[in-house]
Amino acid sequence: MIVYADNAATTAVSKKSMEAMLPYFDKYYGNPSSVHQIGREAAKTLIEARKFIAQTLGADEKEIYFTSGGTEADNWAITFAANMGAKKGKKHLITTKIEHHAVLYMFEKLEKEGFEVTYLDVYKDGIVKIEDVLNAIREDTAFVSVMYANNEIGTIQPIAEIGKLCREKGVLFHTDAVQAVGHLPINVKDENIDMLSLSAHKFHGPKGVGALYCRKGIKLESFLLGGGQEMGKRASTENVAGIVGMAAALNQSAAEMTENEKKVKAMRDRLIEELTKVPHSILNGHRIKRLPGNVNFCFEGIEGESMLLLLDMKGICASSGSACTSGSLDPSHVLLALGLPHATAHGSLRLTLSEYNSENEIDYIIEELPKIIQRLREMSPVWESIIKEEE
Amino acid sequence: MQYSEKVMDHFSNPRNVGKIEDADAVGEVGNSKCGDIMKIYLKIDGEKITDVKFNTFGCGAAVATSSMATELIKGKTLDEVLKLTNKAVIEALDGLPPAKIHCSVLAEEAVKAAIADYYKKNNIPLSDELTGCKGCCGACGQKEN
């Protein structure tokens, strides 16, 4: 049995998305900028895809820029917003301690270039406090970037409140919604979002394609120079098939959102309930305000990579925020931001579900995982001392 | 990242896992902050290691290097064991990914820490190899400099 429980890393491409894409490889393969009919066909499709994606977000089609994925959308939004701020002498930026590296490394770069950055705390349950945002905003704040939902612990941030606050204060607001789009209802107008990043492969679309929403009235600067694609803001021949696949996947996710959420949440809650019964286990992130498919636990006394290897031998695909899986000696910055000790953070396990998972698979995880934890604890000197301290 | 078959074998079927209640020597290295702790128990008869067990908290490579190190030292004399290097452990495992080399260093240090413990208990002066961690891998946060 193979159980894919790593949907926050990426998802399987849906049948509808795949079928929508196929003709654009060998039939409508034209360059959308071309004058001839094969090109025009592709151009027409792009217009429709853009319209559809805009609609889903409550945006206008002129506000959607296609990119190569979430990373590019994040890098673009942040580079632009920082530049714009600097031009007005505003060199203070606000973000959180738990952003994806596509955002976090941009801020670290900007700090080196002379910007001052406030990294908002997320406290024990992984959620930003709105009063902290209010207190952090200054006269010289150029923009605020807070992710919609976290990729590791799944926590959902109070985006509408932050958006409202930023709009009132006249500060630009960007959100990395890569983990949220297709899973949570989002309306950029209602939530006062100025810029938003999304990525197709997190909602059963293809990899390597995403979009940046940028509100009308904000003079977005070009990111890639060359041809006149994307209203002259992002040169490079459009990934037509990918964009078609993204639109089809989003179409389906949006249509089935309520139904999927119900199914996935039920599986998530059962997993959380059962894994809470494992002694010395800690659920990471808020119990309710989290993505429908996100389960993230620390199991004290064991290390994450060992857990992943043993799970993999049982056919269960998961991920961890341990140092050994990050390629550095430190465990994930997200888990550390929750205030977890290093040793505990090393024992983290992330299981992320989608509507493609089944209750049977959840049964299987519930059966196998505690055995693996037990096995690793039996050979762990850390577990030995935890038990000793208890006696 | 790809582990060799040997590493996976020693990770999934680790040799000599456990504790020795009446061990003649115990060595523990690493810290839980960095994510690896190894504890090695030895039974020593005169000059010879007659039994060895280990407990490890750590990644796949940490478990595999502990397991291989115990196999390499079982039945050997202390003099022979003092010559054990992390390289020998890596070779015996058909290699380790670069990011995991520090696990083999930890395994070597765990063995040496156990022998140092034995010498101390028996008032034998420590030889150069045993005067502590060289801090060369930086993994345990106990860098000398």
Ligand SMILES: Cc1ncc(COP(=O)(O)O)c(C=O)c1O
């Ligand atoms: C929150 C978040 N932001 C950004 C990204 C990067 O997206 P992409 O892989 O499409 O570049 C990811 C995906 O890993 C993510 O989870």
